[in-house]
Structures are given as structure tokens and as C-alpha cells.
Amino acid sequence: MKSEDIARLAGVSRSTVSRVINNYKNVPEETRKKVMEVIERYHFHPNNSARVLAGKKTDTIGLFIVSIAERTNENHIYRNNYFSPFVDAVIDRANANGIYVLVNSIYTVKDYEKIKQAFVERRIDAGIIVGTEKEIDVIADVAAMGYPFSVIDYSSEKILQRIKKGRVAVINCTDDEGIRKVIEYLISLGHRDIGILSGRMNTYSGRVRYEAYREVLDEYGFSPMEEWVLKGEFIKKTAAQEVLKLVNHGKLPTALVCCNDDMALSAIEVLQNSRLNIPEDISITGFDDIMPASLVKPALTTVRVPLYSMAQKAVDEVLRMIGATSGNINIFNLETELVVRDSCAGPH
Amino acid sequence: MKSEDIARLAGVSRSTVSRVINNYKNVPEETRKKVMEVIERYHFHPNNSARVLAGKKTDTIGLFIVSIAERTNENHIYRNNYFSPFVDAVIDRANANGIYVLVNSIYTVKDYEKIKQAFVERRIDAGIIVGTEKEIDVIADVAAMGYPFSVIDYSSEKILQRIKKGRVAVINCTDDEGIRKVIEYLISLGHRDIGILSGRMNTYSGRVRYEAYREVLDEYGFSPMEEWVLKGEFIKKTAAQEVLKLVNHGKLPTALVCCNDDMALSAIEVLQNSRLNIPEDISITGFDDIMPASLVKPALTTVRVPLYSMAQKAVDEVLRMIGATSGNINIFNLETELVVRDSCAGPH
DNA sequence: AATCACCGTGAACGCGCGTTTACAATTCTA
DNA sequence: TAGAATTGTAAACGCGCGTTCACGGTGATT
Numbered sequence: 001m002k003s004e005d006i007a008r009l010a011g012v013s014r015s016t017v018s019r020v021i022n023n024y025k026n027v028p029e030e031t032r033k034k035v036m037e038v039i040e041r042y043h044f045h046p047n048n049s050a051r052v053l054a055g056k057k058t059d060t061i062g063l064f065i066v067s068i069a070e071r072t073n074e075n076h077i078y079r080n081n082y083f084s085p086f087v088d089a090v091i092d093r094a095n096a097n098g099i100y101v102l103v104n105s106i107y108t109v110k111d112y113e114k115i116k117q118a119f120v121e122r123r124i125d126a127g128i129i130v131g132t133e134k135e136i137d138v139i140a141d142v143a144a145m146g147y148p149f150s151v152i153d154y155s156s157e158k159i160l161q162r163i164k165k166g167r168v169a170v171i172n173c174t175d176d177e178g179i180r181k182v183i184e185y186l187i188s189l190g191h192r193d194i195g196i197l198s199g200r201m202n203t204y205s206g207r208v209r210y211e212a213y214r215e216v217l218d219e220y221g222f223s224p225m226e227e228w229v230l231k232g233e234f235i236k237k238t239a240a241q242e243v244l245k246l247v248n249h250g251k252l253p254t255a256l257v258c259c260n261d262d263m264a265l266s267a268i269e270v271l272q273n274s275r276l277n278i279p280e281d282i283s284i285t286g287f288d289d290i291m292p293a294s295l296v297k298p299a300l301t302t303v304r305v306p307l308y309s310m311a312q313k314a315v316d317e318v319l320r321m322i323g324a325t326s327g328n329i330n331i332f333n334l335e336t337e338l339v340v341r342d343s344c345a346g347p348h
Numbered sequence: 349m350k351s352e353d354i355a356r357l358a359g360v361s362r363s364t365v366s367r368v369i370n371n372y373k374n375v376p377e378e379t380r381k382k383v384m385e386v387i388e389r390y391h392f393h394p395n396n397s398a399r400v401l402a403g404k405k406t407d408t409i410g411l412f413i414v415s416i417a418e419r420t421n422e423n424h425i426y427r428n429n430y431f432s433p434f435v436d437a438v439i440d441r442a443n444a445n446g447i448y449v450l451v452n453s454i455y456t457v458k459d460y461e462k463i464k465q466a467f468v469e470r471r472i473d474a475g476i477i478v479g480t481e482k483e484i485d486v487i488a489d490v491a492a493m494g495y496p497f498s499v500i501d502y503s504s505e506k507i508l509q510r511i512k513k514g515r516v517a518v519i520n521c522t523d524d525e526g527i528r529k530v531i532e533y534l535i536s537l538g539h540r541d542i543g544i545l546s547g548r549m550n551t552y553s554g555r556v557r558y559e560a561y562r563e564v565l566d567e568y569g570f571s572p573m574e575e576w577v578l579k580g581e582f583i584k585k586t587a588a589q590e591v592l593k594l595v596n597h598g599k600l601p602t603a604l605v606c607c608n609d610d611m612a613l614s615a616i617e618v619l620q621n622s623r624l625n626i627p628e629d630i631s632i633t634g635f636d637d638i639m640p641a642s643l644v645k646p647a648l649t650t651v652r653v654p655l656y657s658m659a660q661k662a663v664d665e666v667l668r669m670i671g672a673t674s675g676n677i678n679i680f681n682l683e684t685e686l687v688v689r690d691s692c693a694g695p696h
Numbered sequence: 697a698a699t700c701a702c703c704g705t706g707a708a709c710g711c712g713c714g715t716t717t718a719c720a721a722t723t724c725t726a
Numbered sequence: 727t728a729g730a731a732t733t734g735t736a737a738a739c740g741c742g743c744g745t746t747c748a749c750g751g752t753g754a755t756t
Contacts, residue, residue: 002742013706018744026704045469049400050742053711058397060450081639084432091453100470102408103451105439113391121393122448265643291429292640295613350712361736366714374733398712401741 001044010038021046052123060100061318062124063090064115066131067107082262082290083130086152089311090128097319099125112138119147126318128152132203136162143168148321150314153204156331167327169317171310171334175205175287178303178336179212179257182285185301185338186255187220190346191283195228195246195253197239197263206234209259209287228253232263239263243270252282254347261286261293264300268343279345289339298342306334349392358386369394400471408448409666410472411438412463414479415455430610430638431478434500437659438476445667447473460486467495474666476500480551484510491516496669498662501552504679515675517665519658519682523553523635526651526684527560527605530633533649533686534603535568538694539631543576543594543601545587545611554582557607557635576601580611587611591618600630602695609634609641612648616691627693637687646690654682 003021007014012035019027020035038044052058065083087103094101102124104114112135118124119142127149129139140162142149148167151159156170186194196213199206217224227250232239239258246252247270258264264286268278278284278298286293286302293300313332321327351369355362360383367375368383386392400406413431435451442449450472452462460483466472467490475497477487484506490497491514498517499507507518534542544561547554565572575598580587587606594600595618606612612634616626626632626646634641634650641648661680669675 004742014743015706015745016704019705022744028704031704045465046744047401047742048470049397049406050711051744052397053395053401053713054742054744055711056744081432081436084429084436087435087451088429088432088453091451095453101451103435103439103449105436105443117393118448122396292643295640295644297645352712362713363715363736364734367735370714374735376734379734394714395712398741399714401712401743402714403741404714 001042003044003046006035006038006042006044009042010035057125057322058100058123059098060102060122060124061094061315062115062118062122062127063087063101063103064118064127064129064131065103065105066112066129066135067105082260082288083307086130086307086311089308090315093312093315097315099315099319106135109134115139116142116145119145125322126150128314128318133158134202139163148318148324148327150318152310152314155204155207160329163329165328167321167324168329169314169321170329170331171314171317172204172332173305173310173334174336175208176212176215178287178305178338179209180216181336181338182257182287182301182303183213183216183220185340186257186283186285186344187222189255189283189344191255192222193224193228193253193255193347194222195224195230195256197230197232197242197256197258197267199232199234199259199263203234206259213257224253225251227251228256230256232259232266234260234263236262236266239266240270243267244274247271247274247276252276255283255285255344257285259287261288261290261300261302264302264343265292265296268296268298268300279343280348283344283347285344293339294341301341301343302339304337304339306336309334349390351392351394354383354386354390354392357390358383405473405670406448406471407446408450408470408472409442409663410463410466410470410475411435411449411451412466412475412477412479413451413453414460414477414483415453430608430636431655434478434655434659437656438663441660441663445663447663447667454483457482463487464490464493467493473670474498476662476666481506482550487511496666496672496675498666500658500662503552503555508677511677513676515669515672516677517662517669518677518679519662519665520552520680521653521658521682522684523556524560524563526635526653526686527557528564529684529686530605530635530649530651531561531564531568533688534605534631534633534692537603537631537692539603540570541572541576541601541603541695542570543572543578543604545578545580545590545604545606545615547580547582547607547611551582554607561605572601573599575599576604578604580607580614582608582611584610584614587614588618591615592622595619595622595624600624603631603633603692606632606634609636609638609648609650612650612691613640613644616644616646616648627691628696631692631695633692641687642689649689649691650687652685652687654684657682 003017004014007017017035020032091101106114115138129149130152131154133154143163143166150169150171152171154170159170198210201207230242232242258267264284268284271278276282286300289302289304293302351365352362355365365383368380439449463486477497478500479502481502488510491511496515498519500519502518504518546558549555578590580590606615612632616632619626624630634648637650637652641650
């Protein structure tokens with residue numbers, strides 16, 4: 001069933017069918033109705049590839065999750081699925097607008113090219129890239145070619161420095177404000193000895209959260225001991241090792257700010273195994289507010305990242321930019337929120 | 349940059365370029381090499397739409413998550429993301445084979461058509477459908493049109509009854525065996541009064557798990573009290589209501605088998621809030637082994653669903669079927685596994 | 697009645713590539 | 727050496743649809 005068949009059945013030319021489908025104004029109501037009836041009756045949908053080839057949009061956006069994680073073949077492993085809710089939200093939002101989503105997991109440097117390919121070869125209308133800042137060259141290329149996209153967890157400075165013009169939305173949350181809120185909360189409880197379990201310094205949020213920690217403590221005139229600055233790399237395993245080292249060899253801080261929830265949960269486990277009580281012996285805070293955060297005992301006090309809103313914003317901006325012929329670089333920092341639960345108390 | 353440009357740059361005709369790209373044998377090694385060099389140098393990739401239009405595969409599969417959940421606009425909500433790891437795994441496996449994945453969330457009956465559309469209009473090579481059995485009509489249509497696909501969480505009987513021929517893979521896990529294992533484990537601990545918190549009866553796994561519960565208890569000659577059969581609908585909220593009702597008005601069983609982990613976690617919370625100790629006062633088991641299961645206190649004894657393997661199988665089968673010109677209906681039931689943790693003990 | 701402006705429509709071309717066909721160039725057979 | 731068999735290549739057509747352009751028809755204006 002192609003448009004030619006519809007034309008014949010409706011007694012018009014193929015051009016007219018095309019005009020009806022694409023909502024041209026210069027087709028009389030009667031003709032339009034007649035054609036529409038045939039289209040409905042035969043459930044006709046124009047072939048997408050042909051439309052695209054003839055210059056139309058694909059109504060498809062690409063979602064690229066650039067991950068540092070290893071691909072694994074293990075049967076059942078808890079992958080770092082931090083971004084899963086983000087993926088879900090993007091798909092929902094796009095589908096609600098009649099847009100398809102082509103999802104790509106990207107693991108290796110070699111595959112960065114796939115981002116560009118998706119634009120050139122598959123003609124996606126726009127992209128949403130959750131990255132590690134390492135694929136910035138490809139991103140810059142894409143922008144230079146005039147394709148619109150949203151990037152998540154990228155330094156806006158780096159983007160602005162690298163990309164001069166194009167249709168780009170940089171979407172982050174106020175990581176620094178989140179850390180500020182959590183530390184000021186701890187200080188309000190009476191804490192002064194505040195440690196940190198930091199994330200990956202080669203990610204944007206990893207750096208921002210760490211730097212905010214130093215800045216806020218500085219501002220209040222507290223300087224943490226060197227051994228309270230733990231490098232957790234955002235990973236449970238590494239975090240556990242660092243915390244264990246601290247427990248065995250160091251003087252404990254009265255509070256430990258963790259740069260994500262995964263590490264906070266890991267820290268809690270290690271500390272509890274070492275016969276320490278939380279929050280009595282040491283207060284723990286997380287970041288992200290992933291699902292298990294509210295389920296563990298004690299429930300984790302953390303900073304909520306508006307991942308769902310960020311996904312919606314990413315889609316909305318991308319759809320807006322598809323419509324615009326030109327544009328510039330817009331930056332959005334969505335608000336983080338302190339979620340107080342049970343993992344913090346005043347220092348002993 | 350199109351194939352014509354490559355042809356000119358390589359000093360051959362466009363047909364020769366096409367033959368090189370599509371690995372025809374009747375092109376001399378020297379010519380092939382020359383063309384390949386130009387292709388490499390200019391990072392040429394044939395336009396996908398044009399290829400498809402000319403009759404090639406799209407190298408794209410569709411992933412359809414048909415959900416009963418409501419679409420929501422709330423800022424930050426913990427959606428039922430049970431299938432998120434499945435989505436991740438499908439994308440990984442497909443990408444590893446150079447296949448793109450078009451993901452669709454389907455919420456309303458009206459949108460069931462989108463499954464068929466994706467095949468007809470977007471020319472996806474195959475589909476993977478996680479369904480609710482309600483869209484069986486559309487599925488049957490797709491099979492009748494000769495398109496290959498995998499379905500997850502579908503009764504193979506229903507499929508076989510409805511679909512006579514086509515390239516179809518039905519992929520499930522041994523839900524019944526899982527329930528058997530968990531109940532026999534409880535019995536081995538000394539339990540006889542075993543209740544159930546059931547799931548949705550209009551889903552395949554919901555029915556199978558419930559029926560297995562009745563069957564196994566029957567087999568051992570234990571008949572549960574009517575009030576121990578709780579209808580949880582797979583949902584935390586409903587589960588909490590049911591458990592609360594039981595606590596307030598009924599005689600408690602010594603063990604409660606929950607048909608998914610979400611409900612088990614909810615049950616634990618309600619019971620603990622009612623000053624009951626787990627597992628001392630009542631044993632709880634779950635199903636699925638979602639991430640939080642191992643993190644809560646007490647850690648949840650549950651049945652592990654090999655979601656990751658199921659996703660891989662779904663992709664592998666679909667890729668195999670794309671290659672095959674004809675085929676029939678294959679059924680796979682992947683093994684579930686009992687994971688013993690801390691939420692069960694002998695009855696008091 | 698003749699001219700003009702306007703509107704609806706169909707023919708024709710192009711999108712980029714796969715594939716068939718026909719033809720030229722080469723090698724092999726008698 | 728003439729003819730046949732084989733090989734490499736280019737030209738031409740088709741995939742299904744969007745869009746331009748030119749044509750014919752209508753009603754209004756002079």
C-alpha cells in the first residue's frame with residue numbers, strides 16, 4: 001500500500017495525496033475529506049524512509065549514554081543503572097510527542113563516532129547526550145554541522161569554549177548548591193569534622209561536587225584532615241575500600257559527605273560492619289536520591305537530583321530546537337533539593 | 349558526501365562503489381582497495397533511508413514496553429522501573445551486534461497500533477515486545493505479516509493458540525519453579541502456615557506464580573486460610589493496604605510469599621511498623637531480585653529472575669530469525685534461582 | 697466579450713542507493 | 727587467429743514520497 005494506490009482509490013493524483021498528508025492549505029475541504037477517508041480505511045502510513053529521503057524529518061531523536069562502565073556478559077549483574085530512569089523519562093516524553101527514540105550505549109572511544117553517524121547516516125532530527133566530556137570533539141563536530149542536541153552533565157564552560165555557535169542545550173542540576181545545602185545542614189547539627197567520599201574527577205558532577213565541598217568548608221573556616229578526603233570514584237567497591245582504610249587507620253570525622261548514593265550505601269554497610277552506629281557514631285549523606293536510598297536502614301539523607309525533569313527538559317529543548325532554524329547555546333541548571341531522612345544526627 | 353562523490357574521487361562508477369560496500373565478489377582487489385581508501389578517508393556512510401528504500405535491512409529492531417502504569421508528569425517519581433535493566437540489556441546486546449534499537453513505551457490501548465506501525469512504516473527488522481497479553485491481536489497481525497519478534501512474559505499456550513506460523517520466540521523464566529523452590533525452602537524451615545501476596549492476574553507471571561503457590565501447597569497437603577491470600581496487584585501501595593488489613597484483623601501466617609520484591613519490601617515496612625520482627629515473627633520472601641532486595645534490613649530472601657539473560661536471549665533469537673527466511677515458534681523458559689538471605693527463619 | 701488574477705491539480709524531477717542489463721575489455725579455447 | 731567464455735564497468739531504472747512548475751479552469755474586472 002503506497003500513496004499511489006491511495007491516489008487511485010481516491011480518484012486524485014499522488015501529489016494531492018501528498019498535499020493532504022502534509023497539510024497543505026490549497027486543497028479544498030471536499031477533496032481532503034475524500035482522500036482522508038481512503039487513508040483511514042486502508043490504514044495507510046507513508047513509508048518513512050521515502051519521506052526522509054525526500055527531505056522530511058525522521059521524527060526520531062537519538063539518545064546516547066556514554067558510559068565508562070565495562071560491558072559485561074555476566075548473567076545477572078547490577079549494572080550502574082543510575083541513568084535508567086533518565087532513559088525511561090526521555091522515551092516517555094518523546095513518545096508523548098510522537099517522536100521515536102533511538103537509544104545507544106557507548107562504551108569505547110572508538111564508538112564515539114556513532115553519535116555523529118546517527119545524525120549523518122540515520123538522519124535523526126536531534127540528539128540527547130549523557131556524556132563524560134571525553135567525546136567533546138565529536139559533539140563539537142555535530143554542532144558545527146548544525147544539528148541540534150542537548151548534553152547532560154557537561155561543563156557549560158567547556159562547551160562554550162569549544163562550541164561557538166549551534167543549537168545546543170546544556171542541562172545540569174545545581175550540584176554545587178546541593179553540596180552546600182547538605183554541608184550547611186550538617187553544620188547546623190553541630191558538625192565541624194566533615195569528610196568527603198568523592199566521585200570521578202573526570203566527570204563534571206564529580207568535579208563540581210568536590211569543589212563545592214572544599215569551597216563551602218573554606219567559607220565556614222573548617223579545614224578537613226587530609227585523610228578525610230576519600231576518593232571513591234562513584235563506585236561502590238572503591239568507596240568500600242576507602243572507607244575501610246579510614247576506619248582501620250584514621251581518626252574518623254563526625255560526618256561523611258558522599259558524592260553519590262551508591263557510595264553512601266556502601267559506606268554505611270562498611271561502617272555498620274565495623275560496629276559503628278549511624279547516625280550516632282557518624283553521620284552519612286548521599287547524593288542523587290536513587291530508589292534504595294529511602295529503603296535502607298537508616299534511611300539515607302541525601303540530595304535529590306531532578307533526573308526526571310532534566311530528561312523532560314532535554315527532550316523539550318531538543319524539540320524546540322528542531323523547529324528553530326538557527327539558535328544558540330542555552331544553559332539550564334535545575335534545582336537540587338535536600339532530602340532529610342535518618343542518617344544524620346548531631347556529633348557525639 | 350554521497351556514493352556518487354566517492355565514485356568520482358576513486359575514479360570509478362557509482363555502481364562499483366555500491367558493489368564494494370555490499371561485498372560483491374566480482375570486483376578486482378585493486379579496485380576494491382582504491383574505493384575503500386576513499387571511503388575511509390572521507391568517513392563515508394551510505395544514507396540509511398536510501399538503502400532501506402532500495403530494499404535493504406534497517407539494522408534496527410524495535411523494543412516495546414507495554415505498560416499498565418500511568419504516564420505521569422510528576423517531577424520526581426519512582427516509576428515501576430522493573431524493566432529498566434531489561435531495556436539496558438537489550439540495547440547493549442543489540443549495539444554490540446551493530447544493531448540500533450528503537451524504544452517505545454506504550455501506555456494505552458490506542459497505541460498498540462504503534463507496534464505494527466514500527467514494522468510497516470519504519471521498516472524495523474524485528475521487534476521485542478514486553479507485554480501484558482492484551483495486545484495479542486496486534487502481535488498476531490505482525491506475525492501474520494511475516495515479521496519476526498520475541499515476546500516476553502506471554503503465555504506460550506496463548507501464543508500457540510493464536511499464532512499458527514511465523515518467526516516468533518516466546519521468552520519467559522520458570523516462574524512456577526521459582527515459587528516451588530521458595531515454598532519448599534519455607535517448608536524445610538518448618539512452615540506450614542504460608543500466605544501469599546499475589547500479583548496482577550491479567551499478567552502471565554502474575555497468574556503462573558499464584559497458581560504455582562496453590563499447586564505446591566496442595567501437593568504438600570497444606571491449605572492456607574482464605575485471609576492469607578492477599579491481592580497485591582504487584583503494586584507497593586496495594587500490597588501495603590492488604591498487609592495492613594491482615595495485621596489488623598486476621599491471624600497471621602508464619603510466612604508470606606510475595607509475588608514480587610516491590611510488594612515484599614512494602615510488606616516488610618508495614619510489618620515492622622506494626623512492631624513485628626522479621627524473620628522472627630514472620631518470614632517474608634520476594635520474587636525478581638531487584639537491586640534494593642539485598643540492601644534492606646533484613647536482606648530479602650527472594651527468587652532471582654534472569655532478566656539480563658532473557659534480554660540477551662530475546663536479542664539473539666531476533667537476530668537469528670532476521671537471517672532466517674522462514675521459521676516457527678520457539679519457546680524458552682530460563683531458569684530462576686532461589687537466593688537465600690535474611691528474611692526467613694523457622695516459625696516461632 | 698476579452699483580459700486578468702487566482703486557485704486546484706497533475707506531470708515531472710529529485711532525494712541516495714541497490715540492482716539489473718548491456719556493453720567493453722580481457723582471457724581462454726579450437 | 728577467429729571466436730567463445732569470462733570478467734569488469736557504466737548506464738539506466740526503480741524504491742516511495744515531497745515539491746516545483748506549468749497548465750487548465752473558474753470567476754471577477756475592464
